[in-house]
Amino acid sequence: MTTLVVRGARILGGDAADLTIVDGTITAIGTASAAADATVLDADGLVALPGLVDLHTHLREPGFEQAETVATGVRAAAAGGYAAVFAMANTKPAADTVAVVEQVAELGRRAGLAHVQPIGAVTVGLEGKRLADLGMMARSAAQVRVFSDDGHCVHDAQLMRRALEYVAPFDGVIAQHAQEPSLTVGAQMHESPLAGELGLGGWPSVAESAIVARDVLLAEATGARLHVCHVSTAETVDVLRWAKARGIRVTAEVTPHHLILTEEEVRGYDARFKVNPPLRAATDVDALRAALADGTIDVVATDHAPHPIETKQAAWADAAMGMVGLETALAVVQESMVETGLLDWAGVARVMASTPAQIGRLDGFGGALEVGAPAHVALVDPAGRAPIGTEHLHGRSTNSPFLGHSLPGRVVHTIYRGRQTVLDGVVA
Numbered sequence: 039m040t041t042l043v044v045r046g047a048r049i050l051g052g053d054a055a056d057l058t059i060v061d062g063t064i065t066a067i068g069t070a071s072a073a074a075d076a077t078v079l080d081a082d083g084l085v086a087l088p089g090l091v092d093l094h095t096h097l098r099e100p101g102f103e104q105a106e107t108v109a110t111g112v113r114a115a116a117a118g119g120y121a122a123v124f125a126m127a128n129t130k131p132a133a134d135t136v137a138v139v140e141q142v143a144e145l146g147r148r149a150g151l152a153h154v155q156p157i158g159a160v161t162v163g164l165e166g167k168r169l170a171d172l173g174m175m176a177r178s179a180a181q182v183r184v185f186s187d188d189g190h191c192v193h194d195a196q197l198m199r200r201a202l203e204y205v206a207p208f209d210g211v212i213a214q215h216a217q218e219p220s221l222t223v224g225a226q227m228h229e230s231p232l233a234g235e236l237g238l239g240g241w242p243s244v245a246e247s248a249i250v251a252r253d254v255l256l257a258e259a260t261g262a263r264l265h266v267c268h269v270s271t272a273e274t275v276d277v278l279r280w281a282k283a284r285g286i287r288v289t290a291e292v293t294p295h296h297l298i299l300t301e302e303e304v305r306g307y308d309a310r311f312k313v314n315p316p317l318r319a320a321t322d323v324d325a326l327r328a329a330l331a332d333g334t335i336d337v338v339a340t341d342h343a344p345h346p347i348e349t350k351q352a353a354w355a356d357a358a359m360g361m362v363g364l365e366t367a368l369a370v371v372q373e374s375m376v377e378t379g380l381l382d383w384a385g386v387a388r389v390m391a392s393t394p395a396q397i398g399r400l401d402g403f404g405g406a407l408e409v410g411a412p413a414h415v416a417l418v419d420p421a422g423r424a425p426i427g428t429e430h431l432h433g434r435s436t437n438s439p440f441l442g443h444s445l446p447g448r449v450v451h452t453i454y455r456g457r458q459t460v461l462d463g464v465v466a
């Protein structure tokens with residue numbers, strides 16, 4: 039029997055209490071009388087959150103191990119306070135078969151620092167032409183419930199409709215990368231006067247919102263669950279508000295980078311700021327923050343997208359798209375949402391742990407820190423403001439837009455299944 043006593047943590051930012059954890063389960067909350075053989079972890083002044091859950095992580099294995107592996111990716115996850123991540127299907131081969139989703143799940147079990155929940159591809163090879171065998175992946179040992187072609191839009195309406203119809207009976211969800219391809223040919227950044235000034239092809243907001251408008255109507259017509267990946271524009275927020283008011287079963291995510299960075303970062307042509315969907319205008323950032331605060335957007339998801347740094351040292355138009363985000367997500371949410379009064383720590387737990395787990399139908403994660411609950415805990419120092427350096431990045435890639443930026447909040451300890459996966463910022 040292993041006993042861990044976490045002393046003096048502020049549960050969801052509230053009153054301080056001790057957490058007693060025995061064999062991976064929270065057995066007491068209050069003043070602990072530590073048994074002689076207990077490990078005691080000083081959490082005085084730290085905020086205790088449920089271990090975070092990320093609905094949108096690119097772990098890159100199999101096929102792109104030079105960017106990240108499952109083993110390196112879960113190190114980044116633990117460092118960021120995560121207990122579970124949903125691994126996107128744009129691997130090589132794509133996660134469009136039972137073999138690949140079960141391989142990813144097994145790699146996660148071996149890595150051991152966080153739960154890895156595979157996402158299945160919607161279409162074979164993410165090509166948008168033929169449905170993958172969604173039912174087989176759902177019935178597999180990986181128990182896939184989230185399906186996505188992220189990186190690519192399921193553009194064909196008939197395929198999207200059939201995918202929604204197919205997953206409804208087993209309560210699956212289609213997570214759409216909303217990008218109308220015919221409107222984003224050659225797109226390099228947000229379509230705006232700045233794009234003209236910088237001479238870069240524009241990615242118009244309507245290319246996202248038009249797909250979301252179509253998809254919410256398909257979700258209504260099929261009664262199935264739709265999840266909208268990386269919402270980036272005010273127009274999409276308006277569509278979501280309308281759809282939710284009609285009772286359509288749609289959920290949505292926003293990334294940390296879209297909550298705090300704007301297209302102005304593109305001025306220096308530093309490709310660390312190149313991402314799909316692109317960084318938008320300040321008005322979009324404001325709309326996204328308000329939507330996350332009022333529940334129109336349900337969760338924060340990192341879209342952790344590792345790329346070898348040399349793919350970011352190319353000219354803007356040739357550079358890879360994407361940013362790592364697991365390690366800095368909580369700090370960005372603290373800065374953009376908590377310090378602005380838009381969310382309290384209970385709200386942070388909702389949008390970064392309980393609701394992502396609920397959308398992904400992942401039992402045993404994201405639940406309240408209460409007696410009897412599995413012991414997945416993130417312990418955060420809200421006053422831990424520091425400039426982000428590569429020493430804060432624990433995955434294989436360092437393509438973070440926040441390097442050199444000062445961010446608040448530091449994940450001091452992470453506990454996963456009762457085990458300390460991060461201690462004083464050091465990943466086990």
Ligand SMILES: NC(=O)N[C@@H](CC(=O)O)C(=O)O
Nearest residue numbers: 096188189313314343359360
């Ligand atoms: N978000 C990104 O900019 N990149 C993602 C895929 C994608 O959504 O384009 C990646 O897998 O690198």
